[in-house]
Amino acid sequence: MAHYAGHVQLVTTEHEGVRRGVTVTAACSVSDNPPTVLVCLNRSNASNGIFLDRGYFALNTLSVQHQEMAAAFAGFDNKTAEERFAMARWDTLVTGCPTLMDATAVFDCRLIEHKIVATHMILFGEVVGLRETESQQALMFLERTWRTL
Template identity: 45%
Template structure:
């Protein structure tokens, strides 16, 4: 089997990229699960709301989490090297908003009940599913770091329906 190597993004096409606002509008039409991504370790407790999360591989089990390098939580995730992707259930919009804003970390985490798996990253009680991960690799693209995360544990604590973000608002799935 041969492997093709991709050109750098800037060399892939002679056309100019679309304007930022046009791209953001297009991405608003791409529905996605709402997640709380959490970490804990030597650099402290941190968490943020994310929709830019996806499965990469099942061998080894790997997730992709996108994190803006200018985010206040970026240093904690980089230094701790572990995280948990907590997939939110229907009815957990308030937590999504809390973790998506400028609220202090202590207040964010005080708003819910948490447990821990092997890495020590916080696992949300009542999430649809939680994936406990080790950050295995980091790639920088544009304004974001792409965190390739090896899944070391899974908790399925509950929840009936999912929470999606589409067209700049939350939608519940039964």
């Protein structure tokens, strides 16, 4: 799978005062009517269950300026969740999930379905809020290294 280029995104949620964020490359559009996206999360991390518990998530599209933060949320360091969230400015849109203020785009989603496939949990979210900013150089991940597009 290292040869599969992916646009780097950050999926976030907050439930009962606990914030969770995960760097992902397995996320895409499913439908435009209603607007729906999907995100794949590894089931081996029990902390990812918070996305099901909350029932809402935000998909934050990252640019090249977010590389350090993407690495942190991917677990490439020993930062706590609060230290990771302190790396950027956050607000909320419709669902109350943390949204990255300078993300290229934010898709604020209501979880409408989830499926388990092999090692991953697939979240399907109906987009209930959207924010776009100026176009920026996309952050990609390919062959285990950061790239730009």
